[in-house]
Amino acid sequence: MEQIIAAVELGRTGDRETARHRLTDLWDNSTDSQERCAIAHYLADLQDDVNAELEWDLRALECVQDDGWLPSLHLNLADDYRRLAQPELANEHLEAARERLPELPEDGYGQVIRAGVGHVADALRAGSVQPLASNPST
Structure with a gap:
């Protein structure tokens, strides 16, 4: 969770691109459903396109535990x-x-x-x- 929080903080301070890349890497390497839910939830907030945001929000909902x-x-x-x-x-x-x-x-x-x-x-x-x-x- 520390890596997720650090990436989210990057996004909140304006470095959305780096935050997206870090969270995407975490998503690709995680097998824990709850962790993936958090990653997808935060990745949705970092999207510049509403369709991409929807896609990540739906992924988060699929993973929710x-x-x-x-x-x-x-x-x-x-x-x-x-x-x-x-x-x-x-x-x-x-x-x-x-x-x-x-x-x-x-x-x-x-x-x-x-x-x-x-x-x-x-x-x-x-x-x-x-x-x-x-x-x-x-």
Whole structure:
């Protein structure tokens, strides 16, 4: 996990390309499902194209072992599908994220996910396909 966290920090400080390469290498060399879920989840946030982001978010969902990832994964998928003008799929994943909200802690992480659900829901209602400021990939 230390290597994953280090790569994620690179991406957060602006070196998205190096972060993508490091996480992709980690993905290629990992066999642990939970580790692969984390790698794919973070790789999705480092993509410049929404289709690539969707692909990594779907990979993360396939690997998930810990239900604690599900609110965030479904939120990300809802936003991916919203930006791809697929509101039905966006709403399905938004509802799946909402169903998991009671399981979230009342901390900063829980607040971020709850707020994200609200932002994506508002954008869906407005018919927007524009990236949201709250999206980690922007």
